[in-house]
Amino acid sequence: MEFKSYSYGKQCIEQDDIDAVTAALQHEYLTQGPEISSFESDLSRRFGAKHVIVVNSGTAALHLACMALGIGPGDEVLVPTLSFAASANCALYCGASVTLMDVDPITGLLTPEIFQETVLRLSKQGRRPKALIAVDYAGQPCDWKNLRDFARAHGMYLIGDGCHALGAKLNGDELFSARFADVVCSSFHPVKHITTGEGGAAFTNDDTLAEKIRDLRTHGITRSQARMRENHGPWYYEMQSLGFNYRITDMQAALGRSQLRKLDRFLERRQRIATLYREILRAESHLTAPEERSDCFHAYHLFPVLLSTEVSISQKQKLFIEWKKAGLNLQVHYIPIHLQPYYRELYPEQGSLAGAESFYRREVSLPIHPGLNDADISEICDRLLKPLRKI
Ligand SMILES: *Cc1c(COP(=O)(O)O)cnc(C)c1O
Numbered sequence: 001m002e003f004k005s006y007s008y009g010k011q012c013i014e015q016d017d018i019d020a021v022t023a024a025l026q027h028e029y030l031t032q033g034p035e036i037s038s039f040e041s042d043l044s045r046r047f048g049a050k051h052v053i054v055v056n057s058g059t060a061a062l063h064l065a066c067m068a069l070g071i072g073p074g075d076e077v078l079v080p081t082l083s084f085a086a087s088a089n090c091a092l093y094c095g096a097s098v099t100l101m102d103v104d105p106i107t108g109l110l111t112p113e114i115f116q117e118t119v120l121r122l123s124k125q126g127r128r129p130k131a132l133i134a135v136d137y138a139g140q141p142c143d144w145k146n147l148r149d150f151a152r153a154h155g156m157y158l159i160g161d162g163c164h165a166l167g168a169k170l171n172g173d174e175l176f177s178a179r180f181a182d183v184v185c186s187s188f189h190p191v192k193h194i195t196t197g198e199g200g201a202a203f204t205n206d207d208t209l210a211e212k213i214r215d216l217r218t219h220g221i222t223r224s225q226a227r228m229r230e231n232h233g234p235w236y237y238e239m240q241s242l243g244f245n246y247r248i249t250d251m252q253a254a255l256g257r258s259q260l261r262k263l264d265r266f267l268e269r270r271q272r273i274a275t276l277y278r279e280i281l282r283a284e285s286h287l288t289a290p291e292e293r294s295d296c297f298h299a300y301h302l303f304p305v306l307l308s309t310e311v312s313i314s315q316k317q318k319l320f321i322e323w324k325k326a327g328l329n330l331q332v333h334y335i336p337i338h339l340q341p342y343y344r345e346l347y348p349e350q351g352s353l354a355g356a357e358s359f360y361r362r363e364v365s366l367p368i369h370p371g372l373n374d375a376d377i378s379e380i381c382d383r384l385l386k387p388l389r390k391i
Contacts, residue, residue, distance in 0.1 A: 058187025
C-alpha cells in the first residue's frame with residue numbers, strides 16, 4: 001500500500017459535481033443567475049426553513065445575521081469561547097462588544113447553566129446582552145430548547161452558528177436550530193459537510209429578517225416595487241441600507257446543489273467513521289472518545305478526542321510532531337477565542353475560562369470525511385496510538 005497521509009477534513013468532489021460546475025459555466029449568468037435561487041429552494045426544502053439566503057461565506061452569513069437583528073454599537077453579544085474566531089468577530093464587525101463564555105470541558109458545548117450564570121452575573125452589573133450566538137460544536141446540537149427559553153425570558157435574540165451541524169438532528173428534528181434561533185448560519189468551506197469552495201447560508205423563518213439579509217447581501221439594494229420609495233422607471237433600484245457584496249456565484253451554487261444531493265451519504269459515512277473510532281478506541285486508556293447523546297443525530301463535522309491526562313503544551317507539541325511524521329496532519333479545535341492576542345488586547349480584564357482551556361489542552365481532532373474507508377480508520381488509529389503509548 002502506498003503511504004497515505006491524512007488530514008482532519010477534506011472535500012469530496014465527484015464527476016457529477018464537476019459536470020454541474022462545467023454546465024453552469026456555459027449558462028448565461030455566472031452570478032446573480034437562476035442557480036442561486038434554485039440552491040436556496042433546495043436548501044429550504046431539505047431543511048424546512050422558510051427562507052434561505054446563500055452568501056459567499058459562513059462568516060458573511062453570521063455578519064448579516066447580526067446586522068439584520070440590529071446589533072450595533074453599545075450592544076453586548078454572548079459567544080462561547082470554544083469556536084472559530086468568526087463566531088465572535090461577526091458581532092465586532094457591527095460595533096458591538098463580545099462577552100466570551102466558558103463551555104463544558106467534556107463536550108465542548110455551551111450549556112444552559114453557563115449561559116444562565118453569565119446572564120445573571122451581567123445583570124447584577126446592569127448589563128443586558130442583546131444576543132446569544134450558540135455553536136453546535138463538532139456537529140452536536142446544543143440544548144436549544146433551554147437556551148431559547150432563557151434567551152427569550154431575558155429579551156435576547158438567538159443566532160445559531162450551525163457551521164458544524166448541517167444535517168444534525170435534535171430529537172429527530174433536522175430543523176431544530178431554525179425553529180429555536182432567529183437565524184442559523186452554515187458554511188460551505190471545503191472541510192464542512194458540503195462545499196461550494198467558499199460559501200455559506202442564513203436560514204430563518206422570519207420574513208422581515210430574511211428581507212434584510214437579502215438586501216444586505218447586495219449592497220443594501222432592493223428592486224422590489226412594493227418597497228421602493230420612488231420609481232423612476234424600469235432601470236430604477238434603491239439602496240436603502242449600507243450592505244456589502246456578499247454574493248456567491250452561479251458556478252458555486254451549481255456545485256452546492258450537486259453536493260446537497262449527497263448530504264445523506266456523506267453524513268452516513270461520517271457516522272460510520274465515528275462508530276469505528278469509538279469501537280477501536282474504547283479500550284484505549286490514553287484517549288477518551290465522546291459518547292453519543294441519545295437525543296440527537298450528531299453530524300460529525302469533527303471527531304474530537306480528549307487525551308486522558310492533561311499533557312503539557314510541550315508534550316502535545318511532541319505528539320503532533322510524531323503524528324506528522326507518521327502522515328497524520330491533525331488539528332486542535334479550538335484555540336479558545338479569549339486566548340487570541342486580538343481578543344486579549346481588546347478585553348484585558350477577561351479572566352480564564354477553565355472548561356474551554358482544559359478542553360483546548362486535551363483535544364485532538366481525528367480525520368473524518370467521506371473520502372476515508374474502513375481500512376483508513378484502522379490505519380489512522382495505529383499511527384495515532386504509537387506515539388501515545390510512549391508518553
Ligand atoms: C467554518 C466556520 C465558520 C466560518 O465559515 P466560513 O465559511 O469559513 O466563513 C464560522 N463558525 C464556525 C464554528 C465554523 O466552523
